[in-house]
Amino acid sequence: MMRRFTKPVFLLLMLCITALCVQAQSVVISGAVIDKLSKAPVPGAGITIKGKTVGTTTNQSGKYAFSTAEKAPFTIVISFLGYTSIEKLISGNTANLNVELEQEGILGQEVVISASRTPEKILESPVSIERMGHSAIKEQAAPSFYDALNNMKGVEVSTQSLTFKSINTRGFNSNGNTRFNQFVDGMDNQAPGLNFAVGNIVGINDLDVDNVELLPGASSALYGAGGINGTMLMTSKSPFDYQGPSFQFKTGINHVNDNNTGVQPYNQLDVRLAKAWNNKFAVKGTFSFLQAQDWQADNFSNFDRAARKGKDGNRNSDPNYDGINVYGDEVSQNMRNVAQSVLNAGTSGFVQGALGLIAPPTAAQIDAFKSNPAGLNALNGFLRTNATMRPFYAGLNTPGLLPDQNVSRTGYEESSLVDYKTQSLKASGSANYRFSKTVEAIAQVYWGSGTSVYTGSDRYSLRNFSIGQYKLELKGQDFFLRGYTTQERSGDSYIASILGSYINETSKKSTDWFPQYVGNYIGAKSQGATDAAAYAAARAAADQGRFVPGSKAFGLAKEQILNTTIAGTDFKKGIYGAKFNDKTNLYHYEGMYNFSNLFNNVVEFQLGASYRLYQLRSNGTIFNDLVDEINIKEYGSFAQLGKKFFEDKLKLTVSGRYDKSTNFDGRFTPRVTGVYTVAKNNNIRVSYQTGYRNPTTQNQYIDLSVGGGSQRLIGGIPEILNKYSLFANQAYTDVSYRAFLAAAAAGNPDPTLLKSYSFDAKGVRPESVQAFEVGYKGLLGPKFLIDAYAYYNIYKNFITAVDVYQRNTDGSGFTKFGVPVNAAGKVTSYGAALGIDYLLANYNLSGNISYNNIGDIPDNYINDFNTPKIRYNLGIAKRELIKNVGFNVNYRWQGKFYWNSSFASGDVPAFASLDAQVNLKIPSVNSMIKIGGSNVLNKYNFTSYGNPAVGAIYYVAYAFNP
Structure with missing residues (x-):
């Protein structure tokens, strides 16, 4: 019989015996973890052997099972964030070990990383920090986690459109804020060509957000250039820790009681999939699509762009009306100057014919001709009697007939020019491999495309705009190495004001429109018309043939201009373009090592370095790169040393960073912090912190026509200033130029009124801030958390802008330039904030109030603090109001303030907003239904002048495995 055992059978028998022996030596534990109150499963709960790292996590149904070679008896710990941990003694194989976890207050116990680039309790953070975890995100009273940032202490939001918002703290807010850094999984979230952080246009899917950490104030010592007013880090969920499928569908309405559009649908789908194998390899993918009708900017207030302030009147009462959200009416001319230009052209033609010249006469030849009485009489006779010249001659030579008045072309409302059909498509994915328990490699991608509206120096329609971010990273417990690239593609994006102006030019050139206007005005006045009637008649005559929105001619002109790039514009050939052609890229490499463990944590010591390359590739539609490619290189390194004293009651930390950019001198930014445990x-x-930011890529290299072609924005570095000879052929200040025009229009030209503007030989330089802060954070009992701070900031070399007028070398007039410069002197700001969280019978009561103010400013500084002095939030929430039903309500108020920007300036009225949601959890299918709304009282408000007023969004959402 023994001979019948073949070798394979013998080996199989031995394997079975071995497996039985192993099984006999292992302890197998299984069961489920549920919420004590709702009886819902708790996915992701940790089950570990006490004192060791061996264990597992619950699946989507709250179930778990694992085996261990640990010798019984031993203790396991069942834990999950927001619940009280439970310990169970294990004496052998245990099945159906079901555990009920009870929710607890975790005030002040959250762990944060961004404050010191090392894990620490939020209570022990050396600087102010705000945090939003995934549990709070799931039950937020806002359409998205990004909208919920508004409820954080001291956070300001400027809303340019439905999907584009700018985040800021501690003053100097702006559209497309360049003083506030945003990072997604360690990647800078800015569009490198358009210079703004893209917010969540391209970012984390709501289902994939693990946490958000926000640092108000300066943070350059740890995070480099930028972040002069704050830094926000958004971190996605690990596919190892959060597995399985998740999806959410949200449907709702907006534009309730909106006369512009009427009620419109709002729909969004979010999907997330994640899977891990053997705790070694994991992948995830996310998809999000949003579709809605955007808010419409409809501020038609009259605006004086030269003085950067509002003025009285509308299109019917002011011939030089320039509506804030009306485009094409930026093009303006003085009526007397127009008349004089017509007469000058007639004079040139008459003299050329009288002298028999082949080419037009020179100024000297014309002066010589006029010096002859016979010639002058003949010329005046021609100008006085010629049918074309006669009205203009009479207008300039008849007292009181032609006023010293600027008139503007008839513009188009933004709704006729901008694409309000908002879409946002986002996708992301990662592949993660763990070499060990602490070392992990990650390949990650974020990509997004969409249509939105952004406010800069103009209103920009971001149509089919896309950005991709691609990252490779190796990270461990004490280090990381990271490289990523941001690839920006402008798609079909364009400038609204240029589009409006060029539609006007296509229908009738300004060189024809203005003479027609002035000539008809003079004719009407000569026949006894009132000023108002003459202006109306002049505009009606000049606007004949104007393309009307909705007409075929308007549509064809619009389409042609949108398909032509800005660089393709050729005025002589009648070719006009408003489209960007931007393919700018950013490449970033950085690494950090934490040496603390090597020193047995007696001291904390970190070193890090980074390298960044901007490749500006706009084909001449944004930058001065039509002929030559532009590359900007930035280098940086930092070190941080921290140590505890007096039985760990006092922790002192010293940090410093050195950075160098291609066009600017190297800069050192230190930070010193101290935290003292009083109880x-x-x-x-x-803390004492310093921050700085380099002039943006546009501050350095922009070369762009804006304002309907009435102004050219150029970079402030010497290379660009020399391109337009602004050192050799000095331009004149805006104030003196307007005084000169007024005198010339009155018939008293006085060149001595023009005052030169001298640019700094080094051009625009980085701006910096010194920030002083004192704060307190503590638990007054286990259910009452208080956080307070006060700060004082000193800014130097604040980057602002000037408008100057340079005389053209051919004598044809002046060219207007907008140039970034540094404000002389120092600017100061100060403020304070207080936040309170209180747990009362499982209700979470919260509130915060912040105060921000600007202090000393130089006389020539344009105040763009752009921040309400006081704003506050009040919230009440309960995860379980009744079984499986929770709610969250947040009330927000902010005071009136003045908004100043290169696009528009004016008062932002005080307003209040109420966000609310109620949710029903369905444990049997691991789902949640949420009914809610933002600004539920539908009180339309705007956060920055010139941007659209925003009303309510009401929605219903169904989420599986949120």
């Missing part, structure tokens, strides 16, 4: 869970913090 358990009660800490006082003091």
Whole structure:
């Protein structure tokens, strides 16, 4: 019989015996974890052997099972963030070990990383920090986690459109804020060519957000250039820790009681998939699509762009009306100057014919001709009697007939020019491999495309705009190495004001329109018409043939201009373009090592370095890169040393960073912080921080026609200033130029009124801030958390802009330039904030109030603090109001303030907004239904002048495995 055992059978038998032996030596544990109150499963709960890292996590149904070679008896710990941990003694194989976890308050116990680039409790942070975890995100009273940032202490939001918002803290807010850094999984979220952080146009899917950490104030010592007013880090969920499928569909309405559009649908789908194998390899993918009708900017207030302030009147009462959200009416001329230009052209033609010249006469030849009485009489006779010249001659030579008045072309409302059909398509994915428990490699991609509206120096329609971010990273417990690239593609994006102006030019050139206007005005006045009637008649005559929105001619002109790039514009050939052609790229490489473990954590010591390359590729539609490619290189390194003293009650940290950019001198930014524990869970913090930002890529290299072609924005570095000879052929200040025009129009030209503007030989330089802060954060009992701070900031070399007028070398007039420069002197700001969280019978009561103000400013500084002095938030929430039903309500108020920007300036009225949601959890299918709304009282408001007023969004959302 023994001979019948073949070798394979013998081996199989031995394997079975071995497996049985192993099984006999292992302890197998299984069961489920549920919420004590709702009885819902708790996915992602950790089950570990006490004192060891061996264990597992619950699946989507809250179930778990694992085996261990640990010798019984031993203790396992069942834990999950937001719940009280439970310990169970294991004496052997255990099945159906079901555990009920009870929710607890976790005030002040969250762990943050961004404040010191090392894990620490938020209570022990050396600087102010705000945090939003995934549990709070899931039940936020806002359409998205990005909208919920508004409820954080001291956070300001400027809303340019439905999907584009700018985040800021501590003053100097702006559209497309360049003083606030945003990072997604360690990647800078800015569009490198358009210079703004793209917010969540291209970012984390709501289902994939693990946490958001926000640092108000300067943070350059740890995060480099930028972040002069704050830094926000958004972190996605690991595919190892959050597995399985998730999806959410949200449907709702907006534009309720909106006369512009009427009620419109709002729909969004989010999907996330993640899977891990053997805790070694994991992948995830996300998809999000949003479709809605955007808010329409309809501020038609009259605006004086030269003085950057509002003025009285509308299109019917002011011949020089320039509506804020009306485009094409930026093109303006003085009536007397127009008349004089017509007479000058007639004079040139008459003299050329009288002298028999082949080419037009020179100024000297014309002066010589006029010096002869016979010639002058003949010329005046021609100008006085010629049918074309006669009205203009009479207008300039008849007292009171032709006023010293600027008139503007008839513009188009933004709704006729901008694409309001908002879409946002986002996708992301990662592949993660763990070499060990602490070392992980990650390949990650974020890509997004969409249509939105952004406010800069103009209103920009971002149509089919896309950005891709691609990253490779190796990280461990004490280090990371990271490289990523941001690839920006402008798609079919364009400038609204240029589009409006060029549609006007296509229908009738301004060189024809203005003479027609002035000539008809003079004719009407000569026949006894009132000023108002003459202006109306002049505009009606000049606007004959104007393309009307909705007409075939308007549509054809619009389409042609949108398909032509800005660089393709050729005025002589009648070719006009408003489209960007931007393919700018950013490449970034950085690494950091934390040496603390090598020193047995007696001291904390970190070193890091980074290298960044901007490749500006706009084909001449944004930058001065039509002929030559532009590359900007930035280098940086930092070090941080921290140590605890006096039985760990005092922690001092010193940080410093050195950065160098291609066009600017190297810069050192230090930081010193101290945290003192006055009692358990009660800490006082003091910090001195410095921050700086380089002039943006546009501040350095922009070369762009804006304002309907009435102005040219150029970079402030010497290379661009020399291109337009602004050192050799000095331009004149805006104030003196307007005084000169007024005198010339009155018939008293006085060149001595023109005052030169001298640009700094080094051009525009980086701006910097010194920030002083003192704060307190503590638990007054286990259910009452208080956080307070006060700050004082000193800014130097604040980057602002000037408008100057340069005399053209051919004598044809002046060219207007907008140039970034540094404000002389120092600008100061100060403020304070207080936040309170209180847990009362499982209700979470919260509130915060912040105060921000600007202090000393130089006389020549344009105040763009752009921040309400006081704003506050009040919130109440309960995860379980009744079984499986929770709610969250947040009330927000901010005071009136003045908004100043290169696009528009004016008062932003005080307003209040109420966000609310109620949710029903369905444990049997691991789902949640949420009914909610933002600004539920539908009180339309705007956060920055010239941007659209925003009303309510009401929605219903169904989420599986949120």
